[in-house]
Amino acid sequence: MALIQRLPIDSHPLLEPKSFWLETPEFLRLHQTLTAWLWQGASGGVLVGHNRVGKSWAVRALQNRLRLRDGREVPMSYMSIVRRDRMTVAEVPRRACIDQGLRFSKADTADQLSETFLHHVLDAQATSGIRTSVLIVDEFGLLVPAQFSFFAELYDRLDRLNRTLMTVFVGNQDEALPLLNTLKQPRYRRITGRFFKKFETFYGVRTRIELEAIMAQLDGHCFPEHGPTLTGRFLPDAVAAGWRLKSLARPLWRVYSEIARAHGLTSWGLEFLIPTLCLLVTDLLPRYGTDDVEDDLLREAILLTNLTDELDNTVREVTVEAPVS
Numbered sequence: 001m002a003l004i005q006r007l008p009i010d011s012h013p014l015l016e017p018k019s020f021w022l023e024t025p026e027f028l029r030l031h032q033t034l035t036a037w038l039w040q041g042a043s044g045g046v047l048v049g050h051n052r053v054g055k056s057w058a059v060r061a062l063q064n065r066l067r068l069r070d071g072r073e074v075p076m077s078y079m080s081i082v083r084r085d086r087m088t089v090a091e092v093p094r095r096a097c098i099d100q101g102l103r104f105s106k107a108d109t110a111d112q113l114s115e116t117f118l119h120h121v122l123d124a125q126a127t128s129g130i131r132t133s134v135l136i137v138d139e140f141g142l143l144v145p146a147q148f149s150f151f152a153e154l155y156d157r158l159d160r161l162n163r164t165l166m167t168v169f170v171g172n173q174d175e176a177l178p179l180l181n182t183l184k185q186p187r188y189r190r191i192t193g194r195f196f197k198k199f200e201t202f203y204g205v206r207t208r209i210e211l212e213a214i215m216a217q218l219d220g221h222c223f224p225e226h227g228p229t230l231t232g233r234f235l236p237d238a239v240a241a242g243w244r245l246k247s248l249a250r251p252l253w254r255v256y257s258e259i260a261r262a263h264g265l266t267s268w269g270l271e272f273l274i275p276t277l278c279l280l281v282t283d284l285l286p287r288y289g290t291d292d293v294e295d296d297l298l299r300e301a302i303l304l305t306n307l308t309d310e311l312d313n314t315v316r317e318v319t320v321e322a323p324v325s
Contacts, residue, residue, distance in 0.1 A: 012223060012230075012233060012282075013223055013230065014218075014230055014233070014234070014277075014278045014281055014282050015278075015282060017274045017275045017278045021057050021058070021060075021061045021270075022214055022217050022270075022274070023217075024054075024205065024210065024213075024214060024270065025210050025213065026054075026058070026202060026203055026204070026205070026210075027054075027058045027061065030047070030058050030059070030062070030200075030202060031062060031065060031066075033200050034062065034066060034134070034168065035066060035067070037166060037168075037198055038066060038068065038074060038132070038134070038166060039068070039069055041164070042166055042197070042198050043155060043164070043165075043166060043167070043194050043195065044151075044155075044166060044167040044168065044169070044194060044195030044196070044197075044198065045166075045168050045169070045195070045196070045197070045198030045199065045200065046168075046169050046170075046171075046176070046180070046195070046196055046198065046199045046200070047059070047168060047169070047170045047171075047200050047201075047202055048170075048171055048172070048173040048176045048177065048199075048200075048201055048202070049172070049173060049201055049202035049203060049204075050172065050173060050174075050203075050204075050266065050267070050269070051172045051174070051269075052269045052271040052272065053202060053203060053204040053267060053269035053270065053271070054202075054204060054269055054270030054271055055138075055170050055171075055172075055202045056080070056138055056170070057270060057271070058202065058270075059078065059136045059138065059168070059170055060078060060136075062076060062136075063076055063078070064076075066134060068130065068132075072128065072129070072130055073128060074128070074130065074132060074133060074134055075124035075125060075127070075128045075130075075133040075134070076133065076134040076135075076136065077096075077099075077100055077120070077121065077124070077133065077134070077135045077136070078099060078135075078136045078138065079095055079096045079099040079100070079135070079136070079137055079138065080095070080099060080137075080138040080139050081095060081137065081138065081139040081140055081142045081143055082095065082139070082142065083142045087142075087143070087144045087147065088110075088147075089110050089146055089147055089149060089150065090109065090110035090113060091147070092143070092147045092150040092151075093110060093113035093114045093116070093117050093150050094108075094113050096113075096117045096150075097113055097116050097117055097120075100117070100120055102116050102117065102120055103116075104116050110150075114150060114153060114154065117154070118154060118157055118158075121133055121135075121154070121158065121165060122158075122161075122163070125163060131162065131163045131164065132163065132164040132165070132166070133164075133165055133166075134165070134166045134167075134168065135151075135154075135165055135166070135167045135168070136168050136170060137151070137167060137168065137169045137170065138170045138171070139170070139171060139172070139175075140169040140170060140171045140176060140179075141171035141172055141174075141175025141176035141178075141179050142171075142175065143179065145179075145182060145183060145188060145191075148183075148188075148191045148195075151167050151191075151195065152190060152191060152194060154167075155167070155194060167195055169195065169196075170202075173201075180196065183196070203266065203267040204267035204268045204269040204270055204272075204273065205267060205268040205270070205273055206266070206267045206268075207253075208249055208250060208253040211249050211252065211253050211256075211268070211273075212246050212249035212250075214273070214277070215245045215246040215248070215249050215252075215277065216244070216245075216246045218230045218231050218245050218277060218281065219231050219239075219244045219245050219246055230281070231244070231245045231281050234281050234282050234285075234286055235281065235285055235286060235290060238285075238290040243290050245277070245280070245281065248280070248293060248298070251293065251295060251298060252298050254295070255295050255298045255299050255302065256268055256302055259299070259302060259303075259307065259308065263308055272302075272305045272306075272307045275304075275305045276301050276302050276304075276305050276307075279301045279304055279305070280298075280301045284297055284300065284301055
């Protein structure tokens, strides 16, 4: 497993939790899943999960990592849907162009915007020397059915050029699942048959073993490359004496599981977990010590990330089971 730096930063990664991504078991499973879809020649698929489990981080971290069977890198484009007052068909290619940094005029029509993005895809494939690529559509649950016509048209245009594009729709399940049910109507068969035959659910951390593996990464990664470990930078004496962050995995998971059961949480989202670990390493443990760490301290680290505030403000229509160790 490896630490993937997402932003060029001058300070320490643990001081800027949004600046890095850890290769969690779920991320590796996602990598394997999308690779399999590519090798199978899939035209698209769906990835859903609860809010803030790390879906967006994970798919963006796949940039430059998807490859064909012969090892050639597959170009990937990423776009994120936003909600507008008028959810027009033209808004989708416009968003695609914006997210790729492509130049266009405010007066451009939907056809012109689609053409601009199509040329971007073709250029990326030509540069890579392959005839396929991947498009990630994040927050797709915000789309309305008519807007999927852009993706169908894009697929058809490339198909006529003997090229392919695998479109992966990523979304929060509370928004995405009702939309997918709407698209089951016969009039949308052209869309569902092309893009929604593949379906996967993305989770955060679901077991103590997974948590321990993530904490071990903070014990093992050095920053800078030949400097101290991530934990050693803030807890040098404890680390020198043999202490490791992963030793707290069991009590931390126990405390988290109590919170999870109380709030109906199926997994620990990375957008809450990583800040929790950062708070422990950079602030709480240096202040209170690493010997005999109390549950109250671990609970404070979890709650300071506003995990329960996020859950209390979320309306859930299904009953979920608490994580098991």
